Amino acid sequence: MERYAIVQTGSKQFKVQEGDVIDVELVPGEQGKTVKFEEVLFVGAGEKTVIGIPTVKGAYVTAEVIDQVRGPKVISYKYKQRKNYRRKVGHRQNYTRVKITGVQHGT
Numbered sequence: 001m002e003r004y005a006i007v008q009t010g011s012k013q014f015k016v017q018e019g020d021v022i023d024v025e026l027v028p029g030e031q032g033k034t035v036k037f038e039e040v041l042f043v044g045a046g047e048k049t050v051i052g053i054p055t056v057k058g059a060y061v062t063a064e065v066i067d068q069v070r071g072p073k074v075i076s077y078k079y080k081q082r083k084n085y086r087r088k089v090g091h092r093q094n095y096t097r098v099k100i101t102g103v104q105h106g107t
Contacts, residue, residue, distance in 0.1 A: 005103045006042040007061050013041065016061060016100045023095040029065040035098065037061040043105040050105055058106030063098035071095055 004017040010025025029035050040059035043050045050056050071093040078087040 003043070003045040003103045003105065005040050005044070005059065005061050005105075007037045008039040008041055009037050016103070018100055018102060020100045021066065021097060022100070023069065023071070023097050025096070026068070026094045027065070027096040027098070029096070031065055031067055033065050034101070035063050035065060037063065040106070043103065045105065056106040058104075060104050060106075061100060062102045062104075063100050066097040066099055069095050069097050 002017055004015060006013055006015050009027070012025070014022055014024070016022060027035055038055075038060045040056045040061060041052050041054065043056055043059050050059070052059070074091050074093075076089045076091070078089070079085065
């Protein structure tokens with residue numbers, strides 16, 4: 001029976017289960033350290049599900065920090081017609097790559 005959860009971190013929601021590797025917005029922590037996500041919105045384990053209002057009390061997800069990585073470069077252009085105004089801006093977002101090590105359901 002696989003237990004999974006929906007976790008909110010960095011204003012994004014992820015469906016995770018044990019063994020998943022995901023990239024979340026930057027979380028402080030060094031490689032090999034354990035982090036704990038406590039904003040769990042939903043926990044499912046086979047037939048039994050727990051829905052949070054807005055979060056599930058006592059539920060948390062533990063993860064191990066694998067690495068601090070950077071996302072792909074996103075290019076943005078600004079242009080104004082007939083004004084000789086052109087700007088090119090690049091951006092790379094920082095992420096933390098984590099491996100989910102456990103899903104604990106709450107009450």
